[in-house]
Amino acid sequence: MSKALFPPGFIGSLQSEPGFDEQSFVAAHENEASVSIRLNPFKPSDIKKGAQVPWYKEGFHLEKRPSFTFDPLFHAGAYYVQEASSMFIGHIFNYIKPDGEPVKVLDLCAAPGGKSTLLNSLLSNTDLLVANEIIKTRVPILADNLTRWGTANSIVTNNDPRDFTRLKGFFDVILVDAPCSGSGMFRKDAAAMDEWSQANVVLCHQRQQRILADIYPALKEDGYLIYSTCSYSHQENEDVVDWLCTEFEMESINIPVQPDWNITVSRSKEKAAYGYRFYPGKILGEGLFAACLKKTKDSGELSAHKNSGQQKLSAKEIELVKAYINDADNYYYLKVADDWLAIDKHHHESLNILHKHLYIKKSGVRIGKIAGRDLVPDHELALSTIINKDAVLQTPLNYDKAIAYLRKDNLVLNTTEKGWSLMTYEGLALGWAKLLPNRVNNYYPKELRILSAQPV
Incomplete structure (x- = not known):
């Protein structure tokens, strides 16, 4: 130039x-x-x-x-x-x-x-x-x-x-x-x-x-x-x-x-x-x-905040959710609509204060929704560092299948496992799929999928 x-x-x-x-x-x-x-x-x-x-x-x-x-x-x-x-x-x-x-x-x-x-x-x-x-x-x-x-x-x-x-x-x-x-x-x-x-x-x-x-x-x-x-x-x-x-x-x-x-x-x-x-x-x-x-000067203190509207959450549901989290007692759990979320328990009060004053779009990790006795896991949980991988199936993918998954294409896998599974590549999670007897349901978020053509 x-x-x-x-x-x-x-x-x-x-x-x-x-x-x-x-x-x-x-x-x-x-x-x-x-x-x-x-x-x-x-x-x-x-x-x-x-x-x-x-x-x-x-x-x-x-x-x-x-x-x-x-x-x-x-x-x-x-x-x-x-x-x-x-x-x-x-x-x-x-x-x-x-x-x-x-x-x-x-x-x-x-x-x-x-x-x-x-x-x-x-x-x-x-x-x-x-x-x-x-x-x-x-x-x-x-x-x-x-x-x-x-x-x-x-x-x-x-x-x-x-x-x-x-x-x-x-x-x-x-x-x-x-x-x-x-x-x-x-x-x-x-x-x-x-x-x-x-x-x-x-x-x-x-x-x-x-x-x-x-x-x-x-x-x-x-x-x-x-x-x-x-x-x-x-x-x-x-x-x-x-x-x-x-x-x-x-x-x-x-x-x-x-x-x-x-x-x-x-x-x-x-x-x-x-x-x-x-x-x-x-x-x-x-x-x-x-x-x-x-x-170098104090601007005054934030007024004390009392959260009188604390959620009353089902103990059974909390225990179901906590099974998916490493060191589960270190987190504070909350619900937004039907979604369960977790944030480090040290930030419980800060979250309440911020919720009072700001428009919050994301808090901690979204874990998923409970349907009956099961958790429908969220994409945020898959990519999080707090997930208890011992509690979920994991399906390793090679490069071609990983790209197919990220395109949200149909996957053909040689497995007899059933249920929700983390799709992983070189040990890191990409997202969720549900393994069924005759097919694999790809739950990679459609708004994140790869749309462009692969370079030659």
Whole structure:
């Protein structure tokens, strides 16, 4: 991509940005973006990997882009396809996360789920992740990606940032990966070039301030705000961090980086706050800005919440459901309509509080419905890490049959087993099928099935 193919005025706008080198930047955009994946630590697998991402040990570059659609391990949640620069958020979180103390984390602008699954990888069962998406139509892909990740300590919400103002001091860490002018994604998304303009940079700056002002009360005193964009413009980056430090009680945190990572460490004009810039041509990844700030003042406490409408659940049904769960006594069980759900019991009260204030789309793991004396298992249970695999049949599939299953095609299996069975590939679950005497009923969700033609 030559300099002339960038939006008018774009290269000129970057000349004074910290660490910008026009020659290496333009040259990098003449080549395809690198491909990288991040492994799921909860679902170990044998995946061919390339060079490690320097700032994140579970991130790896691939030598070439495979067809992820036709990799059953992708559908099983063994890894997430994420560009390398974004994994720096994990490096920040590892640095600020307190040892041994449960934390509540909010990913405010979470879809499609890359940074949510990244944060979730760094949490224990007693930690809670709330992944929020403002745009309703983007919530399903966020929920699907967290389902594939498999844990029971996440909640998906669909709310405007202002709705979180009521949750005073609730979160220990908030990530705001803010909507931005998108210049850091030019190499991966050519359409972003058509939308870029200096006027749009200004509009994004104003929107970012509004989002951050709305979310500020929900962060507790001594909690951390991680702010990131995929923009190179100082108006959306260092200027926003300066504004946060000026208008609110926040101080900049210096995140250690290695010199050979080639990350540009910037300092904001007014407050000398630390920022971290990623430029294609200097790093093997896309454009990113990130900063971390600590809140130094209390915004007040969340009012006490009493849940007087606690569900009365059938003890027999609970015992039936618990048979499908590993360490079943470690979970809180609830029903939404006819569906049974499980979430780590440490998050029972948090779930009640969030239910009062937010629109919840997914909580923990959906286990299934009870029909008579049997459980009709849900796809979320199949992909979860909490399922008791000793309680269910498992049917291993080779590659061709796994793809047929993921297409929701008819399966012909050489088995005498009957009943609900996990369909697995290389030891990881793909979903459910029901084995009958003369056929196999494929219960892979139709909205997730592979529709495209397999590459030759």
